[in-house]
Amino acid sequence: MRFLRRSLVGIFLLSLTFALLVLAGRTVVDAVEARLSAEPRAFPQRERVLAVNVLPYETEAVTPRLEVFGELRSQRTLDLRASVGGTIVAMAEEFAEGGHVAAGELLLRIDPVEAEAALARAEADRQDAQAELRDARRALVLAEDELAAAEQQATLREQALARQQDLSTRGVGTAAAVEEAELAVSSARGAVLTNRQGVAQAEARIDLAETTLARTEIGVEEAERRLADTELTAPFDGTLAGVAVLEGGRVTENELVAQLVDPERLEVSFRVSTAQYARLLDAEGRLRGAPVTVSLDVAGVDLTTTGTISRESASVAEGQSGRLLFARLDDAPGFRPGDFVTVSIEEPLLRDVARLPSTALGSDGALLVVGEGERLELVAVELLRRQGDDVLVRGDDLAGALVVSQRSPLLGAGIRVDPIQPGATDVPDEEVARAAAAAPPPTVRLEPDRRARLVAFVTESRMPDEAKTRLLSELEQEDVPTEIVDRLESRMGS
Known part of the structure; x- marks a missing residue:
């Protein structure tokens, strides 16, 4: 009897377990079917709007400036060289690196002993040449006097010959006397010729003396110039550079001693x-x-x-x-x-050009302009000049257009933007600021389904507990701030 009772209890428990398993399986199947047949969860997608800095396209007349690097130089730079060699015996105090000298100022003097000796020798040679010229001129005078005396003697001999010939014609004179007179005339004429040759030699001696004197004059001038070259003077006002000598040092001819710079x-x-x-x-x-x-x-x-x-x-x-x-x-x-x-x-003046930041011009030579619906448009322009961090461009039908001042890879044609102009974020006056602070933020009344989705998103998110608590308390209100709803739904749709 006990065995029968235990058997029935076991059969009952087994049947109950099987029924529970069937119920559980059916529940799972119904849940899966309901999940599969339910509409997919969808969140509203919102277009991303980017804030960009813009500038108005304003044309003006601009004088471009070309900036390059250069090196300063003096229009008058003279190498000062020693005209003669020797020892420096005197030097001006200003003859130093950076010293300022005036035109005609004595800079240094080279030992003039050799130049003075050469000048003395040249002057002595000139005196000898002058004495020789005076002697030659006196000799010419004497030669001319001797020629005049010989010509006078020849004239007297010719007169004596004429008398002897006249006497011989009248039969008074003899032939021997006539011949003797003829010989005397011939001898006188020879003396005249000899004296003429002496005059010519005297004149040649004068010419030679004059040539010698001229040559000695040249020698004297060269010696004087050589002596003057022992002194180096400044040809113009300037500053000395590259001074390479000292007093007592020795220089060679044509050695560079300094530079004079104006x-x-x-x-x-x-x-x-x-x-x-x-x-x-x-x-x-x-x-x-x-x-x-x-x-x-x-x-x-x-x-x-x-x-x-x-x-x-x-x-x-x-x-x-x-x-x-x-x-x-x-x-x-x-x-x-x-x-x-x-x-x-x-550079020459450019008209009808706009000055924009260089970051506003893309590598394609185009600008991003805010068009209809606050969407960006690409507009090609002509690049005229680059002026530091700015560019000068010229475009068609762009007067007053808003140009993006800073392009980035995120910006392109067709993207909707929120243009921000310089000065648009200025702080308003005190009354406007108080009114803005006192005005309540805009709110929206949520539907149950929408509120449930937002609560589930906040609960499942990984944000800090304090932020979760604050957002959940805001979502439990009847009117929720619009800013919070928009921010949460934008994250849900991203």
Whole structure:
């Protein structure tokens, strides 16, 4: 009897277990079918709106400035060299590195002993030549006197011959007397010829003496110039550089002792590209005398001066490109030859151009402009100049348009943006600020399903517990702030 009772109880428990299993399986199947047949969960998608900084496109007349680097140089730089060799016996106090000297000032003197001796010898030779010239002139006078006496003697002999011939014709004289008279005339004529030759020799002696005197005069002048070359003077006002000698030192002929630089007549040399050079030409193709501004940054203090482009190099050096230009400076206090400076050149005036930040222009040469519906549009423009961090562009039908001042890879055509202009975020006045603070934030009344989705999203999120508690308390209110709802739904849809 006990066995039968236990058997029935076991059968009953087994049946009950089987029924529970069937019920559980049916429940699972119904839940799966309900899940599969339910509509998919969908969240509203919102378009992302990006805030961008914009600037109005405003045209104006701009004078572009071309900035290059250049080097200062002096228009008058002279190498001072020793004209003669020798020992330096005297030197001016200003003859030192950086010393300022005036025109005509004696800089140094080389030992003049040899030059003075050479001058004395030349003057002695000149005195000898002068004495020889005086002696030759006296000899000429004597030769001319002797010639006159010989001619007079010859005339008397001819007269005596005429008398003897007359006597012989009348039969009074003899033939021997006539022959003797003829011989005397011939001898007198020979004496005249000899004296003429003496006069010619005296004249030749004078010519030779005059030539010798001229040669000695040249020697004296050379000796005087040689003596003058022992003194080195400043040819113009300037500053000394590269002084390489000291008093008591010895120099050779043509040795470089220093450089004389005129610091008042400065110019700057700078190189520009061929395209930049073309913009500096006038209508006739000649280089304009464009004004330039030269600046030198010295320990945070800028030295600035002005000038004018004066000339250009005749050719392009090997291995170089562009053009080498020179500008004459007006007044350049504080500048020195060799300074590395910044040169700013005024280019011709450009009209109807807009100055924008360089970040507003893309690599494709286009601007992003805010169009209808606050969506971005690509507009191609012409790049005219780059001015530091700005660009000068020219476009069609862009007057008053809002241009994105800072482009990024996130921005492109068709994207909706929230344009922010400079000054738009200025703090309002006190009354407006108090009114804005007193005005309650906008709210929205949620439907049960929408509220349940938001509560579930907050509960399942990984945000801090304090934030969860605060948001859940806000969602339990009848009217929930619109800002909170929009922020949560944007995260749900992302």
